[in-house]
Amino acid sequence: MAQIKEVSNAFIFTLGNEVVHGRVVNTNAAYLGRRLVLLGFNVVGNISLIDDVDIISHFIKLVINRFSPVIIITTGGLGPTYDDRTLEAVALATNNPLELNEEALKEVRRKYEEAGLEMTRERLKMAYLPRGAKAISNPVGTAPGSWLELPNLKSIIISLPGVPKELTAMWEKWVEPKLLEIAPKKYLAEARIKVVGLPESSLAPIIAKLVKKYEDVYVKSHPKGHEVREPVIEVYLMTCSTTKELATRRVNEAKEELINLLNRSGMKFRII
């Protein structure tokens, strides 16, 4: 931790056949994307992959090569079954072989002992983490997470379970407080307006003009109605700055300027 500071990029891996094959909707990706953005990270992407060690490790390596220093969050594949192989992939990608982790072992053993169950190979498996990783306590389920720092690359791979209530508990209690120490010191502010009666294609040149003037403000139009029959466009504006106040002021300025540009355009529309 001490040696890794001010990482800007973040990348999410949401792993498991059930996600890729559409048997569950990927709410973990949305949760993590939003939390990382609010921490000030530049979240570049999210990759969902089937439970295949070679493929997962291939993509982890690619992301490290292109985006480090980077925070990588993985979800899924930490459990006791034959296809829970995320940490094998992390181990392979970073050349840190799996080792029995004392902290993780203590936690796993305690949970099964309390339930009067003995340690089996499958239960022991959950206590193997990549060499050098720190165990992340799981207050809801049994599989610990893994916090693996890669000092040479100034990167961290954080592996969490795929079960949403385990993931969110571990994120909020353990991961986010630690990430706050290294997150970019940036604060986010957002604004939204809905423009009724203008096709997105009519709004496009106005937004292009706005973005040119406010290079630090991210502006995106989201069509909610029908482009030509009954257009409704939600315009989302977002910026980051060194204080919350600066960010809020800037995003509101951009919003006012957008309304001015629309008013001066001579086109017919309503704002709701």
Next chain:
Amino acid sequence: MAQIKEVSNAFIFTLGNEVVHGRVVNTNAAYLGRRLVLLGFNVVGNISLIDDVDIISHFIKLVINRFSPVIIITTGGLGPTYDDRTLEAVALATNNPLELNEEALKEVRRKYEEAGLEMTRERLKMAYLPRGAKAISNPVGTAPGSWLELPNLKSIIISLPGVPKELTAMWEKWVEPKLLEIAPKKYLAEARIKVVGLPESSLAPIIAKLVKKYEDVYVKSHPKGHEVREPVIEVYLMTCSTTKELATRRVNEAKEELINLLNRSGMKFRII
């Protein structure tokens, strides 16, 4: 089309900052993953990326290099605004520069003319597709899709809008009927059982035994309760075969075998 046959791999790209940053939950990925699996494709992964031409094109190239012959589906980034740049990325990745597509132009022009609106640069932009691509008609919105065949790689890149009702309409009317001609001739069958009272870690060695015997059946356990306090595990079984009947018979055999293995284990549980 004629020259590309029997592609097995599929990969999905769901593009846009709003997806990566968690402002929307990625239902398109689940929709496409499921539809492709039902067509018999081996869906390897889904990548969501911010609206950055270099990054998107980088990952498209990586996926083509590793998984071709492959069907790549992209969603998002086809509209009229400054950050709708998916086809630029496809053009860059495949070395097929954007060109005005006559078919796309006719469709876009007709839609705006019917609404009494003239063609602007932003509207014209939606008629530019990678060289050699076929336009996919959009019966709901205005931006046409793009069907780009890469005969040397036996791969196809299919680009669709991100608005779900446009995506699903184009998929069902246009894309899926065409994909049926080249999809692997495989049929899928599924089964599920819920096991109450056994921790996933107790089920794990039994599932490992089952998978060894039924190598062609995919088996995955999904914990729904609490591992040690009140365990409920949904076991999902799936297989593909040359006929629906063969697939159904095989998956049911595996399900019966799982129940037999559980009964013979001597452990206490219920099946619901």
